[in-house]
Amino acid sequence: xxxxxxxxxxxxxxxxxxxxxxxxxxxxxxxxxxxxxxxxxxxxxxxxxxxxxxxxxxxxxxxxxxxxxxxxxxxxxxxxxxxxxxxxxxxxxxxxxxxxxxxxxxxxxxxxxxxxxxxxxxxxxxxxxxxxxxxxxxxxxxxxxxxxxxxxxxxxxxxxxxxxxxxxxxxxxxxxxxxxxxxxxxxxxxxxxxxxxxxxxxxxxxxxxxxxxxxxxxxxxxxxxxxxxxxxxxxxxxxxxxxxxxxxxxx
Ligand SMILES: [Fe+2]
Ligand SMILES: [Fe+2]
Numbered sequence: 001x002x003x004x005x006x007x008x009x010x011x012x013x014x015x016x017x018x019x020x021x022x023x024x025x026x027x028x029x030x031x032x033x034x035x036x037x038x039x040x041x042x043x044x045x046x047x048x049x050x051x052x053x054x055x056x057x058x059x060x061x062x063x064x065x066x067x068x069x070x071x072x073x074x075x076x077x078x079x080x081x082x083x084x085x086x087x088x089x090x091x092x093x094x095x096x097x098x099x100x101x102x103x104x105x106x107x108x109x110x111x112x113x114x115x116x117x118x119x120x121x122x123x124x125x126x127x128x129x130x131x132x133x134x135x136x137x138x139x140x141x142x143x144x145x146x147x148x149x150x151x152x153x154x155x156x157x158x159x160x161x162x163x164x165x166x167x168x169x170x171x172x173x174x175x176x177x178x179x180x181x182x183x184x185x186x187x188x189x190x191x192x193x194x195x196x197x198x199x200x201x202x203x204x205x206x207x208x209x210x211x212x213x214x215x216x217x218x219x220x221x222x223x224x225x226x227x228x229x230x231x232x233x234x235x236x237x238x239x240x241x242x243x244x245x246x247x248x249x250x251x
Pocket of ligand 1: 074160
């Protein structure tokens with residue numbers, strides 16, 4: 001396996017590994033994002049078994065022991081399986097996550113005490129980079145789910161939102177909503193719930209310039225429009241199953 005590295009926003013690098021055995025013949029990518037600064041931040045650790053591969057990719061950009069922040073969207077193997085391996089190689093590194101993730105899993109599972117981020121709290125990474133943590137419970141899955149927004153570049157590190165199959169370009173201006181709908185139909189990975197549309201539309205208010213997908217290309221363009229279209233699709237899925245739920249959520 002090979003990990004490709006691309007700069008998708010100023011100082012934000014996408015590390016992408018295609019696993020052809022998942023959803024063949026298209027395959028499936030796992031992406032991590034390294035945000036450079038005085039305090040470099042990794043969003044997604046990679047699977048535990050992929051750690052040697054991802055560490056080697058990070059070392060092409062910075063000495064891995066310089067890593068300061070270890071972050072991810074939710075508690076799953078592809079998001080945080082190598083968290084403790086990273087803590088071991090980077091002595092100054094801290095895991096940072098929302099209150100739910102820390103209370104439910106990370107206070108126990110992380111080898112060092114994690115830093116709790118409140119909804120909306122920001123970390124200054126230096127060199128102009130600043131990431132804000134936003135709670136998105138159960139969206140697309142996981143009670144502890146959240147995203148990070150890098151304010152200087154307008155990059156939303158949106159995790160599993162917009163998941164798609166295949167190994168596309170590192171950065172696209174093309175449609176990411178259609179492929180996300182297709183992947184949802186195949187994997188059914190989202191926890192459909194009445195708050196989905198409203199929560200995703202709240203992310204649209206950030207008007208992100210770049211959407212950094214964990215499974216798929218990064219998107220450059222009107223991030224708000226893409227998020228609203230995704231929210232509309234989820235509303236339809238939920239409305240089809242439980243019309244009262246959407247009416248209650250909208251009230
Ligand atoms: Fe996930
Ligand atoms: Fe994922």
